[in-house]
Amino acid sequence: MIKLPADFFKWGEKMTAMQAKGFLDGTIVTIELTLISIALGLIFGMLLALARISKSKVLRGITWTYVWVFRGTPLMLQLIIVYFAVPLMANAITGNYLNVSMFGAAVIGLTLNTAAYLAEIFRAGILSIDKGQMEAAKALGMTYRQAMLKIIIPQTYRRVIPPFANEFIMILKDTSLVIVIGLAELTRVSKQFAASGEWKFYFVAGAIYLFLTTISTFIFDKMEKHAARYE
């Protein structure tokens, strides 16, 4: 029989105010990284999706390559390249170092990566809309742009929300990968505090992630129901 030490479950009192603040700050960084990257990725991903279904072979080729590269290589490596390799590359080419902040590099890396996934999600959403919808819009005299903005894209919301929610939660968790460039987000904070032997701090981080993903799931479920109101 394993005997647990008396203080095994009593760790709350051991968290100092400084540590609590550290967790709060780390959590805020994680949330900021997620929201900013997803918001930028949303715009960029939609543009990629539209380019991917355009008539131009060049645009289609470029976006296909983009998606191929960013989905085909690890996010962690992409983050390392943005933060460590790009400044060196800039130096080799122009002779000047390019200074990117840790946070900036993290946002860029996460955005470029999520945009590739979101582009595929949006593309599938657009292609799933019955082609009679575009025909009806055109028959009313709408241009392609008007038809996309008013008719096609709004109808993709309901279909796109579940895979989008999935991607959102993936990115929320994958923000922990920015630990490789040293940004003090939730995972790194817990690792720092745990370095002194306080292994329980890892579980605090885990609980916070779980809390964030649970709230997100709840919100996306609501959004999905709202988007399905006309069906």
Next chain:
Amino acid sequence: MSMIKTENIHKYFGKNHVLNGIDLEIFPSEVMCVVGPSGSGKSTLLRCLNHLERISSGKIYIDGVLVDHRENDKDVLKTDPKKVAQMCAELGMVFQRFNLFPHKTALENVMIGPVTVKKAPKAKAEEKARALLEKVGIVEKADEYPSRLSGGQQQRVAIARALAMEPKIMLFDEPTSALDPELVGEVLEVMKQLAHGGMTMMVVTHEMGFAREVGTRLIFMDEGKIVEQGTPREVFENPQQERTKDFFRSIL
């Protein structure tokens, strides 16, 4: 002057020669019914008129203006997408499968054309949309989404939606083919009303009763060609061509 005139229209889908030299003229207030076996090219002809399909070669005039001229699947007349969109708006189109916008209510479906394309003020567009829904007898369903409407109701909304753009001509692509038999009547009734109001119409249909009663001209198509045309009475009662006779025998 003719509302629509086509000259020697050909359309290929790959090797398939779907339209084989169509010359056609539709005059104001005519109700032209197009009948023929499936695959005869009648729907394709309609879709070519408003650019949902591009013709392979030939010319299309609308209201005397050359709007499409192509040879060998290439534009001879340079077409500007904005002008094409404008032209499409002059031809109202009603589809077999209604194609209402499912995320918009019946009223919004009717408003969206004028608001988006003609930049009509919302209040004015709404007023007009209600009047049109009234006209097709469905104003009490104005705030329902299409999924809550029967096929016949959806098709009537679709007619109102097309009318909202104040088209010069209404094109109907088998408007009752997707409907349960008991719902066909209400849609034909609205179309009859329109015809009596002087609307120029081109109707691809299998409803021979409608063609006979409302049509001012009947065209029989087969294998991409106009085989026979005349008043519905002439064509129904005294078809000249063997293929026309065979077709009527097979459906009656």
